[in-house]
Amino acid sequence: MPIRCEVVSQDRIVFQGDVDIVNLPGLDGDMGILPNHSPVLTLLRYGVISIKTKTDEQFFTVAGGVAEVQPDQVTILADAAENVDEIDIQRAESARKRAEEALAKTPQTATDEYLAIQAAMRRSNLRLDAARRFKSQKRTH
Known part of the structure; x- marks a missing residue:
């Protein structure tokens, strides 16, 4: 069931x-x-x-x-x-680069802007890691 x-x-x-x-x-x-x-x-x-x-x-x-x-x-x-399987790796890498650049330019304080950039970086890294690990590895039993 x-x-x-x-x-x-x-x-x-x-x-x-x-x-x-x-x-x-x-x-x-x-x-x-x-x-x-x-x-x-x-x-x-x-x-x-x-x-x-x-x-x-x-x-x-x-x-x-x-x-x-x-x-x-x-x-x-x-x-x-x-x-x-829908993750565009090039787009995810571009998003990570933009987040890295924004983090380098933003003071490391707990402002909303800095926290939003950190979240974007975490999401980009998650998407890239998952795509490399699982994309096109859809398993059929």
Whole structure:
């Protein structure tokens, strides 16, 4: 019996379907969610979500958010999320370079601007690492 999974970012539904297992990057560590899991509400850290069925495995980057787990459904409300196979590596490298340049020019204080640049750098690094590690490695069982 599968579990329903939805990954939603601020602007779109990134994934929706019935799956066998969902692995989440929770704040307190990675979590494996199977059908009939106990209800849980957890915050997500920057990381990679893996979603497996009997025949397929897909990977998604997530830049924070929250996951609600019910026995028959996992709902992930992400601050930002995307399928690793959709990541444009050149665009991600350009974004990282822009963030590096902006960090070098911005005073290292806890201003909103500096924190936003740091978040952009973390997201760029996550996207690049995930693309190099998982892109086109979609596993079929």
